[in-house]
Amino acid sequence: MISINLHKRIGGNKTESHFQLSFQSEDIIGITGPSGKGKTTFLKVIAGLVHCEKGEINFHDAVWLDQSSNIFLPPQKRNVGFIFQDYALFPNMTVIQNILFAKTDAFGEKELNKLIECFEIKPLLNQKVNTLSGGQKQRVAISRALVQLPNILLMDEPFSALDFRVKQKVIDYIKVYHQTFKIPLLINTHQIHELSVLTDKIYELNAEKLEVLESKKTAHHTGNVIRIDRQNQLMEVMVNNVHYTLPLKHNIEEGDSIQLSIE
Numbered sequence: 001m002i003s004i005n006l007h008k009r010i011g012g013n014k015t016e017s018h019f020q021l022s023f024q025s026e027d028i029i030g031i032t033g034p035s036g037k038g039k040t041t042f043l044k045v046i047a048g049l050v051h052c053e054k055g056e057i058n059f060h061d062a063v064w065l066d067q068s069s070n071i072f073l074p075p076q077k078r079n080v081g082f083i084f085q086d087y088a089l090f091p092n093m094t095v096i097q098n099i100l101f102a103k104t105d106a107f108g109e110k111e112l113n114k115l116i117e118c119f120e121i122k123p124l125l126n127q128k129v130n131t132l133s134g135g136q137k138q139r140v141a142i143s144r145a146l147v148q149l150p151n152i153l154l155m156d157e158p159f160s161a162l163d164f165r166v167k168q169k170v171i172d173y174i175k176v177y178h179q180t181f182k183i184p185l186l187i188n189t190h191q192i193h194e195l196s197v198l199t200d201k202i203y204e205l206n207a208e209k210l211e212v213l214e215s216k217k218t219a220h221h222t223g224n225v226i227r228i229d230r231q232n233q234l235m236e237v238m239v240n241n242v243h244y245t246l247p248l249k250h251n252i253e254e255g256d257s258i259q260l261s262i263e
């Protein structure tokens, strides 16, 4: 069990925001909410990059943070994978140098080749990162975090620069990666439909606290099919103002209502 309980003043706020959640290694957690409420800041506190006013982080049996006992495990000992909004790649290194810098031996060559293939970065491997487009940089940043096999993967708007087709491939890869390595994922995004295809639970950081927005374990709804992508055999379904991207079912047309049970 991973339990996080943090209090921090965000921006110039006088009151502290409260960020509290618990989850298992098998979980993928989504966090959404209005801009500037502190989603990125709280991810940085979990990584140990930013301090908070008050709080505890228990990672299974290890205490990463306990302000009341002056316990603060430094970032390098937490082995956190962080995908930053601005990618934070080494600009003068090539793509493969960036990836190999982070890669752990436990992430084998075969797995690396599969990732390179799936993320479509093979032609870019020997290019300097500062010559890449935003979407290409983002794929490298995700790759670099994945090959690290971190204790937890913190992803800040990880798919924002990817086109629809590549995004589906990356999301599918991450689902399998998560099932294989059982690394918990915390994903910040405004693109809530991206979260819905991946996450077990979605929280919203709003009004200075974190609230459950959706839990897949209880989601059984009627949805409207708002878009069909026949090329990739996907359909976009809207349920209670949340978008889901799902495999296309037979005989479904745009505008249809369908029953959606998500486990």
Ligand SMILES: Nc1ncnc2c1ncn2[C@@H]1O[C@H](COP(=O)(O)OP(=O)(O)OP(=O)(O)O)[C@@H](O)[C@H]1O
Residues within 6 Å of the ligand: 010, 011, 012, 033, 034, 035, 036, 037, 038, 039, 040, 041, 042
């Ligand atoms: N390095 C910094 N120095 C000072 N203030 C900062 C810094 N980074 C962020 N802030 C402030 O902290 C507040 C929260 O920012 P944060 O990036 O955590 O919000 P967010 O919810 O992730 O926003 P977004 O959804 O736009 O990414 C904002 O008011 C921002 O101006």
